[in-house]
Amino acid sequence: QSALTQPPSVSGSPGQSVTISCTGTSSDVGAYNRVSWYQQPPGTAPKLMIYEVSNRPSGVPDRFSGSKSGNTASLTISGLRAEDEADYYCSSFTSTSSPFYVFGTGTKVTVL
Amino acid sequence: DVQLVESGGGLVQPGGSLRLSCAASGFTSSDFWMHWVRQVPGKGLVWVSRSKGDGSSATYADSVKGRFTISGDNAKNTLYLQMNSLRVEDTAVYYCTRGYNYGLDYWGQGTLVTVSS
16 A cells, blocks of 8 residues: 655745645545544644544644545645644545555645 | 653664553543554654554554554553564654544654664
């Protein structure tokens, strides 16, 4: 099972919007609405930002939104802020017994 | 507050063993699916295994199947990952994390495992 494909980096100025894509296959992203997104600032553990494609856990700002079309999921950060600078990973449940989850390759978001 | 604290990492020679612990507080781990995820420093996240908090119904990534075993101690609210026949490629930070609606909502701080001669 290969990792989901994400762009290595995206950047934007404060206040702008950026979108990160996450491309999988019909065995993972395309098969289930079980895509999640994680934010990981340097030297820290990942933090859940989106689960089940578009749901935000309590405490996550509504500037973060998720969507999915076919085999590609997306995370959009609106009103970009300096504290959003971090690595972002998508993840999907898979139809195979192993692995249970597959993660994306990761995207570095830079706030210019 | 929900908290996960990993321990047990360290330096081990190839072929050696380590047991990682994940102490949970603020919730009963046996009521949730618990996962281990690892990350080579500077690289991406990789799912390793999952089980109920008592260690039952375990599933493993192919790369660790037959070498890693999950167990749990309900009385201590603690999950363990027994890692045998360790390889250089098992070197990583290992995170314990809680399953939530097909996401992973709480993560420990991670514990570094280094396999090297």
